[in-house]
Amino acid sequence: MATAQTRMAARFMMAPSVIALLIWMIVPLSMTIWFSFQWYTAFRAPEFTGFDNYAYFFANPNIWTVFLNTLILVGGVLAITLVGGTLLALLLDQPIFGQGLVRLLVIAPFFVMPTVSALVWKNMLMHPVNGLFAWIAKVLGFSPVDWFAQVPLFSVIIIVAWQWLPFATLILLTALQSLDEEQREAAGMDGAGPIALFFYIILPHMSRALTVVMLIQTIFLLSVFAEIFVTTNGGPGVATTNLPFLIYLQAQFQYDFGLASAGGIVAVILANIVAIFLLRVVGKNLEA
Amino acid sequence: MARAVSTRRKLAFTALAWIVALVVFFPILWAFLTSFKTEGTAIAAPPKFLFFEWTLENYRTVLERSNYFRFLGNSIITAVGSTLLGLVVAIPAAWAMAFSPTRRTKDVLMWMLSTKMLPAVGVLVPITMLFRMMGLTDTHLGLVLVLTLINLPIIVWMLFTYFKEIPVDILEAARMDGASLRQEVIYVLTPMAIPGIASTLLLNIILAWNESFWTIVLTTTQATPLPAFIAAYSSPEGLFWAKLSAASMMAIAPILIMGWFSQKQLVRGLTFGAVK
Numbered sequence: 001m002a003t004a005q006t007r008m009a010a011r012f013m014m015a016p017s018v019i020a021l022l023i024w025m026i027v028p029l030s031m032t033i034w035f036s037f038q039w040y041t042a043f044r045a046p047e048f049t050g051f052d053n054y055a056y057f058f059a060n061p062n063i064w065t066v067f068l069n070t071l072i073l074v075g076g077v078l079a080i081t082l083v084g085g086t087l088l089a090l091l092l093d094q095p096i097f098g099q100g101l102v103r104l105l106v107i108a109p110f111f112v113m114p115t116v117s118a119l120v121w122k123n124m125l126m127h128p129v130n131g132l133f134a135w136i137a138k139v140l141g142f143s144p145v146d147w148f149a150q151v152p153l154f155s156v157i158i159i160v161a162w163q164w165l166p167f168a169t170l171i172l173l174t175a176l177q178s179l180d181e182e183q184r185e186a187a188g189m190d191g192a193g194p195i196a197l198f199f200y201i202i203l204p205h206m207s208r209a210l211t212v213v214m215l216i217q218t219i220f221l222l223s224v225f226a227e228i229f230v231t232t233n234g235g236p237g238v239a240t241t242n243l244p245f246l247i248y249l250q251a252q253f254q255y256d257f258g259l260a261s262a263g264g265i266v267a268v269i270l271a272n273i274v275a276i277f278l279l280r281v282v283g284k285n286l287e288a
Numbered sequence: 289m290a291r292a293v294s295t296r297r298k299l300a301f302t303a304l305a306w307i308v309a310l311v312v313f314f315p316i317l318w319a320f321l322t323s324f325k326t327e328g329t330a331i332a333a334p335p336k337f338l339f340f341e342w343t344l345e346n347y348r349t350v351l352e353r354s355n356y357f358r359f360l361g362n363s364i365i366t367a368v369g370s371t372l373l374g375l376v377v378a379i380p381a382a383w384a385m386a387f388s389p390t391r392r393t394k395d396v397l398m399w400m401l402s403t404k405m406l407p408a409v410g411v412l413v414p415i416t417m418l419f420r421m422m423g424l425t426d427t428h429l430g431l432v433l434v435l436t437l438i439n440l441p442i443i444v445w446m447l448f449t450y451f452k453e454i455p456v457d458i459l460e461a462a463r464m465d466g467a468s469l470r471q472e473v474i475y476v477l478t479p480m481a482i483p484g485i486a487s488t489l490l491l492n493i494i495l496a497w498n499e500s501f502w503t504i505v506l507t508t509t510q511a512t513p514l515p516a517f518i519a520a521y522s523s524p525e526g527l528f529w530a531k532l533s534a535a536s537m538m539a540i541a542p543i544l545i546m547g548w549f550s551q552k553q554l555v556r557g558l559t560f561g562a563v564k
Contacts, residue, residue: 010388013380017444018396020377021403024437029406031414088308096302104548105313111547112316113498115518116536120319122522123529130331130529132318139334165312167554171563174555209563216559223407226500226515230522244501247409252505257413268410275405279398 029268035261042255053262062238063246070242073157074221078214080161085168085213086206090198092169093176110166114226121159122148122231152232152239159227164220168213175209176202208281215278222271243267316540323347323533330530346534354517356538363513363539365428366503367496370435371489374443377436379485382447387456397448404441408501419506426508434506435496442495443488446557450484487553490546497543514539 036053040046057063092103109117125132126147134144147155179202187201223244228234234241234249241249247267251260310317322330324342350356385393415434416425424430454477462476500515507516518539521532547554555563 006388007390010384010390013384014396016377017381017400017440020437021400021440025403025406028411028414028418031417032411035413088312091301091305091308094301094305095298096305097298098302098306102305102309103551105309107547107551107554108313108316108544110554111494111498111544112540113515113518113543114500115515115522116319116540117315119518119522119532120315120536123532124318124322124330125315130333132335135333135335162312162315167558170551171555171559174563212559212563219405223409223501225408226504226519229500229504230519244407244409247412248505251413251416257417260409261413264407264410264412267407271405271407271410275402278405279402282401283394283398 032261032264032268035258036265038258038261040256040258040261042257046258049258053258054266056259057262057266062241065238066241066243066246069153069238069240070222072153073160073224073242074218076154076157077161077164077221078217080157081164081168081217082210082214084161084165085172086210088165088169089172089176090202092173107166107170109163110170112163114163115230117163118159118227118230121162122155126155148232149236152236156224156227156231156240159231160221160224163227164217167217171209171213172206175206179205211281212278215274215281218274219271219278222267222274243270316544319533319536322529323537325530327528327530330533346530347538350531350535350538354535356517356535359512359514359517360538362428362507362511363497366431366435366511366513367493369428369432370439370496371443371492373432374436374440374492375447375485375489378440378443378447382444382451383481385444386448386451386454397445400441400444404438408438412505416505425506426510426512428511431503431506431511431513434502435499438499438502439492439495442557443492446488446491446553447484449556450487451481453484454480487550488557490550491553491557494543494547494550 035046037048037050038046039049039052060066088106092099092106096102123131128134128144128146128149131144131147133147137144145151183201184197187197192200224242225244225248228240228242228245229248232240234245238246243263244267247260247263250256250263254260321337323346324344325336325340326343326345329336329340385397419425419430422430424433458476458480459472462472467476497513498515500519503513503516504519507513518535521535
């Protein structure tokens with residue numbers, strides 16, 4: 001089908017996108033790699049130091065806390081959104097009155113910009129004195145929780161999970177609705193109860209969507225930034241500092257460009273490990 | 289969908305679903321209500337839910353004291369600008385890959401997707417440095433360029449999955465009827481491609497509007513869009529929740545409405561066609 005002429009035209013049409021992304025990928029990334037081997041701060045000219053920046057990056061006494069925070073943040077949000085999203089999708093798949101409106105309400109948080117949702121949660125809901133949660137706690141006879149002082153990382157997890165719950169719900173619901181009705185009925189006729197139906201028919205059917213949700217969210221969750229920036233600024237101490245936030249501080253406040261670059265490369269490697277799995281899932285779909 | 293259900297069961301699920309939906313939606317609703325309260329009412333205990341004196345004072349104050357319309361203008365310029373630029377670059381590419389695929393098309397697509405997975409902090413130092421050198425810091429142009437580049441893979445992918453669904457047979461039918469290549473493109477392909485392009489446009493504006501990392505890092509005063517404007521409300525510890533709520537509502541309302549219209553496309557766009 002494709003003649004030499006159309007092939008040339010196709011190449012010409014693809015060129016702008018390919019070149020733009022190629023530049024975007026190669027130029028800054030190779031600069032980061034280059035800087036990561038330089039002793040380079042705002043106050044001195046760059047000088048080659050080998051792997052010193054990497055050694056320095058990992059010698060940070062807080063580095064493992066930061067890695068752990070990053071992992072807990074990703075893991076916590078994933079756990080909440082995957083379980084919550086599955087339950088919500090199952091609920092929304094039931095015949096209910098006003099289904100469209102319910103859907104709109106449930107997906108709304110996804111469209112709220114991170115800085116707004118973080119500030120609304122931090123102030124109006126989680127404030128230890130005037131927040132709504134504090135009032136509820138008092139009404140129920142508990143002492144109010146000072147969220148960002150007592151459980152700072154958990155508080156960030158709740159906010160981020162609230163933002164991503166709609167995404168998981170919407171995708172799982174889409175997958176659920178593509179389930180063959182006859183298969184469901186056949187299982188019902190064979191005497192499968194709702195629990196068996198869920199574990200033997202519904203869950204296997206949704207496994208692909210669950211994998212996709214998990215991988216895509218992980219990519220985004222590895223770089224959570226704005227929510228931390230406006231609520232805790234990484235604190236108290238380093239209690240809510242994740243990898244992106246640490247690198248941001250090293251670059252913008254310690255002016256240690258070499259160190260921040262080394263951290264950036266570590267973050268790239270971490271994200272790539274996840275990306276390989278995601279690309280495999282998406283790639284399989286492309287062949288089908 | 290022809291499941292026989294008892295009305296009672298449907299009512300029970302309806303009640304449950306509405307309760308859950310309202311809980312999920314509550315923070316937005318609460319900010320909406322608070323934006324119409326006085327600062328005193330906003331922190332009142334017990335909290336006032338509906339029965340308070342509604343006032344527009346906060347909206348007036350936010351509009352007067354901060355240059356809201358400039359931030360809004362910046363958001364519109366950068367979100368719409370980066371989306372349009374992205375479409376101009378991406379439409380030919382997606383078109384070529386969907387209609388004359390080669391053996392390498394799949395690899396190119398996968399490679400484009402992989403650029404989306406580059407974490408922003410991985411290029412933070414060089415980008416801020418290049419921006420300073422080229423005088424792009426705190427400019428619309430700079431922000432438009434970065435937003436275009438980070439969202440380009442999603443635009444290409446979404447367009448590709450839409451274009452692929454256009455049946456190629458219809459071209460042959462048009463050709464049999466004596467249509468020229470130009471007529472084919474204008475009268476046959478374009479009308480069929482427009483819904484996909486519109487969906488892509490909508491989703492991408494939402495993504496660009498809410499992008500927070502680069503907007504916070506790359507702007508200071510002139511080109512600051514809404515996410516960075518709202519972030520400025522985090523610094524003082526004062527209790528001015530009503531004003532914060534009013535500003536928040538003005539920042540999210542346009543995009544929330546667009547988002548509600550584009551919810552179907554969201555799934556396809558954000559899963560790169562892996563879930564439809």
